[in-house]
Amino acid sequence: MGGTPTRHHTHSRRNKGRSHFALKQKNLTPCSNCGALIKPNTTCPNCGFYKGKPQAKILKKIERVEQRKKEKSKTRAQGK
Numbered sequence: 874m875g876g877t878p879t880r881h882h883t884h885s886r887r888n889k890g891r892s893h894f895a896l897k898q899k900n901l902t903p904c905s906n907c908g909a910l911i912k913p914n915t916t917c918p919n920c921g922f923y924k925g926k927p928q929a930k931i932l933k934k935i936e937r938v939e940q941r942k943k944e945k946s947k948t949r950a951q952g953k
């Protein structure tokens with residue numbers, strides 16, 4: 874059996890390749906209704922508005938999530 878090679882590339886070549894690994898920040902725009910940073914051309918997950926109008930489907934979803942949060946906090950307050 875031959876020995877394990879200690880390196881195939883120089884440190885320089887390895888690090889030059891790694892210089893492209895960094896993640897780029899996503900393009901976010903402030904919501905026109907609540908100002909939260911959201912992805913462009915999407916309904917705001919915070920307030921459910923798109924192009925200045927409320928979107929019924931998303932509003933229902935937000936209500937459900939908030940109800941669940943309330944229920945959770947109630948059970949926590951009871952100490953169970």
Ligand SMILES: [Zn+2]
Binds near residue numbers: 906908909917920
């Ligand atoms: Zn919003």
